[in-house]
Amino acid sequence: MDVETDDIQRNKPPTREIDPIDRKILGVLVEDATISYAELGERVGLSPPAAHERVKRLKRSGAIRATSAIIDPRAVKKPLLAFVHIDTRGWGKTPELMAVSKYPEVEEIHTVAGDTCMLLKVRTEDTRALEGLLARLYDTPGVTSTRSYVVLSTYLERPVQPEITSEWPAPKHMANPMY
């Protein structure tokens, strides 16, 4: 058997810096991950095998976490979107609340700073189902109150974008911060 000696990359995904071409690749694949490597290569200025190599690297490094079908919520009968803020008594109620992960209606669970403790994004068939989920939340020990924000219309909803705004319009009425 082969015995690995000079094992350079043990714990570190050798996170090679993401260069502009990688970012372009990510931008293309976020829009449409079904295109061929030939077309991907053409769009970013690479040959098909080179583009393929880049994508493999991005997947290995974890930059591309998955390739996923984006579903229309209406098509699967989940037209009601809501954000639920949860206040808890005490600290560290997260493990108990994580139990709601098993419901496919729950899409996001975050802990947040601000006047509330946790924040859920949930998508249900109707208000009855939302009520059922809220009832389930109140059954969790430590949950003191919730506030739900029911979405009326969604104007934008998209995955993580690879681009970054480098220069923000300077708010001239403000002093310059030290950091």
Add this chain to the structure above:
Amino acid sequence: MDVETDDIQRNKPPTREIDPIDRKILGVLVEDATISYAELGERVGLSPPAAHERVKRLKRSGAIRATSAIIDPRAVKKPLLAFVHIDTRGWGKTPELMAVSKYPEVEEIHTVAGDTCMLLKVRTEDTRALEGLLARLYDTPGVTSTRSYVVLSTYLERPVQPEITSEWPAPKHMANPMY
């Protein structure tokens, strides 16, 4: 303005009812859209061409809106996630606020019912960038105040799930609603 005709497929593509096999297909493709039609067919009990036909139909009907690469936010230097609630003076300030769509940091824009008017999901490189975005929001006429909830930890974040919880645990302490 809108003239109501009996146009069946104005808002609705001729959505043939989604049967259990379709839902299984969606479930598989949400998890991993890179698998072959051979494997997809095997998982849902169909031949490769039959699975292919189903997927084509789901895409045509709009049930599958896109196939997209899911990016690790840290890999693209956007570790700061925040939800921004916006209060506006008056009504219908949406068009103006839609201008922030051009910033790739903005991932979602909703109008919500509750004590606030709009809700944004934004992901930035750091607090400076978040401040820059907030400053941009305050420059929008009609915006009276914002409240930001900065995410400390994300425990769950996933795309729309095709499954639906059919039976919610009945809250026994409640009366039965009429509807």
Add this chain to the structure above:
DNA sequence: CATAATGGCCGAACTAAATTCCGCATCAAT
């Protein structure tokens, strides 16, 4: 009640893309 028509599936053939291989150029470190 029989029959035609439709829709969905399968197996096989065909086409296109993914993947591998190898030589070459570039850059960095010695």
Add this chain to the structure above:
DNA sequence: ATTGATGCGGAATTTAGTTCGGCCATTATG
């Protein structure tokens, strides 16, 4: 200047995507 490593491109190979024709089941129709 030399060496090693890294990334790229072109061609060949393997694998998957796609099309085609026939079969079966369900539903509409005379």
